[in-house]
Amino acid sequence: MACTLWPIFGSFGLTFACAGRACTQVQGSKAKSVQDLHPLCGRVGHGGVSMQQMAYSLVASELGLAAMVVKVYGPAFASSKRVIVCLVEKEIKFEVVDIDIFKGEGRSPDYLKLQPFGFLPVIRDGDYTLYESRAIIRYYAEKYKSQGTELFGNTMEEKGKVEQWLEVEAHNFHPPIYTLVAHTVFSSKLGITPDQKVIQENEAKLGKVLDIYEERLSTSKYLAGDFFSLADLSHLPFGHYLINGVGKEYLIRDRKHVSAWWDVISNRPSWKKVIQLFPPPT
Missing domain, CATH: 3.40.30.10 (Glutaredoxin)
Known part of the structure; x- marks a missing residue:
C-alpha cells in the first residue's frame, strides 16, 4: 500500500x-x-x-x-x-x-x-x-x-424499546427505502431497469411507515425515548439516501416530527464525519 x-x-x-x-x-x-x-x-x-x-x-x-x-x-x-x-x-x-x-x-x-x-x-x-x-x-x-x-438505554425497559425500533427499521423502514434506492440511485450498477410502478408502490409503503413514526415522534424526541440510541442511528445510512439521492425528500419534510427528528440525528458530529470521510459510491 x-x-x-x-x-x-x-x-x-x-x-x-x-x-x-x-x-x-x-x-x-x-x-x-x-x-x-x-x-x-x-x-x-x-x-x-x-x-x-x-x-x-x-x-x-x-x-x-x-x-x-x-x-x-x-x-x-x-x-x-x-x-x-x-x-x-x-x-x-x-x-x-x-x-x-x-x-x-x-x-x-x-x-x-x-x-x-x-x-x-x-x-x-x-x-x-x-x-x-x-x-x-x-x-x-x-x-x-x-x-x-x-446507545442501548440504561434499563431493561429502555433496551426493549431500542430493540423494538431496531426491528421496525429492519423490517418496515428498510425494505421500501432499499427498493427505492436500488431503482433510482444504483439501477445501472445493479442491472435493474427502473420500474415506476415498483417505485410508486414502495414510496407509498414508506409513507405509511413514516406516518407511524410521525405519531411516535410527536410524543418522544427519539424513537426509543428521550435518548439517542441504536434505533435512531440505524436509520442514518438509508435516510441519507432518501434525503440526498432518491429525490423523495418530501417523505421526511412533510412530516413535522419526523423532519425534526431527522435534523437532530443527521447533524450529530459522528454522522457528519462519516459522510465527509466516506462519500457514497457513484
Whole structure:
C-alpha cells in the first residue's frame, strides 16, 4: 500500500499523519471528501495508486480507548456506515478496508472466507469476525457499554424499546427505502431497469411507515425515548439516501416530527464525519 491515512477524531478537527510526509490538520467542517482531508495525496496516492484502490485507515478519538483496532470492510456502502457511525459514537479505534461489491470484490475467495454470502459489512476484531450490520452495532453497544455514547438505554425497559425500533427499521423502514434506492440511485450498477410502478408502490409503503413514526415522534424526541440510541442511528445510512439521492425528500419534510427528528440525528458530529470521510459510491 502506497499511503496510509490515520485521521484522528478529536475536539480540534481531524489530524492526518502520512508516512514519510508532512502531516496537515484541517477542520472537519471544511472537508468534503478524503481528497480534501489529505491534500498532500490528492486524487492519486503515492506511487500512482488511486485513492479508491487504497485501504483507508481510520482511528476514532485519541487516547484511553479500546486497545484493539477493529477492521471494517466496505466503508463507502450504507450498511457499513451503520457500523462506522456506531464505532465513532462509542469511541472505538478502527481501520477500514475498501471493498467494492460492484466490481465483484465481495466474491473473492479471501473475502468469502469472512462473509460467505459476499455482502457488506464485515468486522474483524482480533480473532473475532462478525457480519450483518445490526448484529455488529448491537455487539459493540454491549461490549463497550460504559464507553462513549450509551446507545442501548440504561434499563431493561429502555433496551426493549431500542430493540423494538431496531426491528421496525429492519423490517418496515428498510425494505421500501432499499427498493427505492436500488431503482433510482444504483439501477445501472445493479442491472435493474427502473420500474415506476415498483417505485410508486414502495414510496407509498414508506409513507405509511413514516406516518407511524410521525405519531411516535410527536410524543418522544427519539424513537426509543428521550435518548439517542441504536434505533435512531440505524436509520442514518438509508435516510441519507432518501434525503440526498432518491429525490423523495418530501417523505421526511412533510412530516413535522419526523423532519425534526431527522435534523437532530443527521447533524450529530459522528454522522457528519462519516459522510465527509466516506462519500457514497457513484
